Amino acid sequence: MTQLLLDQLSKTVAGQPLFTTDRLSAQTGDRVGIIGANGAGKTTLARIIAGQEADFTGTRQVTDTVVLVPQIAPTEDKSGGQSMLARVRTALAKRPAILILDEPSANLDDQHQRWLNRTLQHFAGVLLVISHDRTLLQAVATTIWAVDDHHFSQYNGTFDAYEMDKQRRTANATDAYRHEQRERHDLQLAAQKRREKANRVRKGGRNLSAAERGNTKSLRERTAGKIERGAHAMLDRADRQVVTEKPHQVASIKLVATDLPPVQGKYLISASDLDLRRDGKLLLRRASFRIKPGERVALTGANGSGKSTLIDAILAHQPQTHLAASARVGYFHQDMTELPTDRTVWATMARATTLDVNRTRQVMGAFGLTARFYDRLVGDLSGGERVKLQLLAILVSASNLLILDEPTNYLDLPALEALADYLVGYPGTVLFVAHDQAFRQRVATRTLAVDHQRLADPQSTAQGTPATDLPRLRFEYDQLMQAPELDQAKLKELRQKIAAAQHENG
Ligand SMILES: Nc1ncnc2c1ncn2[C@@H]1O[C@H](COP(=O)(O)OP(=O)(O)OP(=O)(O)O)[C@@H](O)[C@H]1O
Ligand SMILES: [Mg+2]
Structure with a gap:
């Protein structure tokens, strides 16, 4: 019988206490879900268990070898989802007594997520899964180790039971x-x-x-x-x-259109009769679509179906695709890890931002990157913190078109909500890929679906959210207001359309 015991562990980073633990224990047959905010120390705890990190105090008893599948790894020639799958499969094939998976469902499409949930339910040893994915946690975990306020404690029960208790x-x-x-x-x-x-x-x-x-x-x-x-x-x-602290809420942030460079033309992105191949394999046949200013388009499709390839084609101005000359693109791609690691967080933002210092601080704060992060080196950030910083650097640059390929990986719930709020209030245009369905549903005004080499273009999202013209109309209105000569008639018409759209949306 494999045993794992951590008791009164205490971990310090750069002279600051990162976390302490209660008595955390698991044995063969237990499946532990490890949860907590970005930067709370989950990956660090995993490395301690795996014996990769020896700088801590307290008891660590591990009776068998541990296999750890890390959070971020080079994807080589595979898509993000395919790469994670390959690493999970390799780890499972070793039949380890103790297996730790750090965010295994990142980038996975629905079908592979279901496969992962099923497979992990039948894992025979001790399983530890670090995740923000609620479906995975509920499907797999029999025990929860939650880090809250710098302290890990154990809850014996499923994720739903834990949530209810909380x-x-x-x-x-x-x-x-x-x-x-x-x-x-x-x-x-x-x-x-x-x-x-x-x-x-x-x-x-x-x-x-x-x-x-x-x-x-x-x-x-x-x-x-x-x-x-x-x-x-x-x-x-x-x-x-007064002993109880008031539960606080983060204010949502809104960008105003005047922050963005104006767009000319009716469409920001379009493609007509586009055939898309990769390595000789046909991914898309005769795809046609057009994206108007102010739309927020979700691009969906199975792992390896060609979503990222389509984005690459647009950005590379491939024949049969068109990107408006006035488009200023902010591009985030899967598991971006290319920020210089020896620069501080603030220096990174200062280079990217077109907002004033206060606005920059505000936007960072909404994503949880508060003042205590400013002097930290990018290389020392946790997975989620890195994704936040990379996203922020894009959001504060003066882009009028955001192309975001899986921006939700590794983000904790508050950050996910801050990002959704931000995008919903963003007056420019967004084309995004996200495996998180709830996120898609909140953000998208329209969905483009890659399915069997076809690009389906229903006018509303798959979940039935009505397409709204509101952001686009507001954007056009702001653009008109900035024009050298005011077109009063057109302004009036737009005002009426905006009022009507607002009325429709309740
Ligand atoms: N040298 C360092 N100096 C300061 N802080 C550091 C240093 N190294 C790591 N940290 C901090 O330690 C914290 C814990 O990181 P860890 O990777 O364990 O978090 P995590 O819970 O896995 O987060 P995520 O959900 O984002 O993956 C982070 O806030 C990170 O910035
Ligand atoms: Mg981590």
């Missing part, structure tokens, strides 16, 4: 917070009343004679003092009583 705890905390606030308010009111009473006592009644006033002065003063001390104690208590 929700209950958060609800309790919110209740406790509200309750505390109410009590605090009551105490403050009571204290205020006492102070007023103390003042009245100090002054004495209106119908006191001068002599009486003089005689009772010190008594009144003493009594008032006592009442005031009582009030003070109440206020003290009110302050001490």
Whole structure:
């Protein structure tokens, strides 16, 4: 029987405590889901378990050899999804007693995700899976190790059970917070009343004679003092009583169109009768489509179906494709790892940004890259932090067309939401690939699907989200407003269209 035990582990990075742990244990047959925010230390914990990282304190007992499939690896000549699959298959073939997979579902299409879930359910040894993928976690994990506020703790149960338990705890905390606030308010009111009473006592009644006033002065003063001390104690208590921190929310960010260079022409990207091949293999037959300014188009299709190849063709101005001359492209591609690693986070952003310092900080903050990251070297960032930085560098550059190939890999939930918010509020045009269906559904105004070498172009997303013209109309409006001569008639027409579209969207 294989045993794995970590007890009171403590890991420090660059002089700062990164995490500590409870007693974490697993044995043959256990499947552990390791979850937590980007940069919380999940990959670091995996490396400690695998024996690749020896700089820590506490107990580590591992009775067998460990195979670790790392988060980011060179993809060589395969697509991102195919490369991850190959590495998982190789690792499984070794039949390890302990297997750690770091974000194995990144880049996988639906079919391969299902394959992965099934395969891992039948794994015979100890399985540890680091993931942000809720479907995978629920399908596979029997135990959860969650890192929260720099501490790993163990929950014996499925991911859903863990989430429910956590929700209950958060609800309790919110209740406790509200309750505390109410009590605090009551105490403050009571204290205020006492102070007023103390003042009245100090002054004495209106119908006191001068002599009486003089005689009772010190008594009144003493009594008032006592009442005031009582009030003070109440206020003290009110302050001490607040132990629960207010649950905070991140503000969403919006870019305004004036930040972007204007687009000329009716279409930003188009293709007509495009045949697409890679290594002699036909991927697309006679594909035609057109993308208008302001659209957010999701490109979908199985692993290896040619999504990235199509994007490459557009960017390379291949025959039968057209990219508007006024397009300023911000391009993110799968598992980008090409930022210079010896530069700091701030220096990287400063090079890329066209926004002022405050806006740049704001946008970074919304993605969780706060001031404490500014002096950190890119090479020291976690997988998710690196993806955030690379995305941010693109988002703050003055692009009017974003082409994002799998930008959601490795992102934690808050970052995923910040990205979705950002794109929904972005007035330019977006062409993106994302295996995360919920993300696609939120962001896309339209879907292009690669299926059996055909490009299907339904006018709305597969999930039935209605296409909305709103972003494009707003964008056109802003463009017109910037034109040297105002076309009042056209502006009026656009205003009416925008109002109508807003009405349609509720
Ligand atoms: N030399 C260093 N100096 C400062 N911070 C460092 C250094 N090396 C690593 N870190 C930080 O340690 C933290 C933990 O990194 P780790 O890769 O374990 O996170 P993770 O939980 O796997 O995150 P992700 O979900 O993004 O993969 C990160 O915030 C990283 O920036
Ligand atoms: Mg990691």
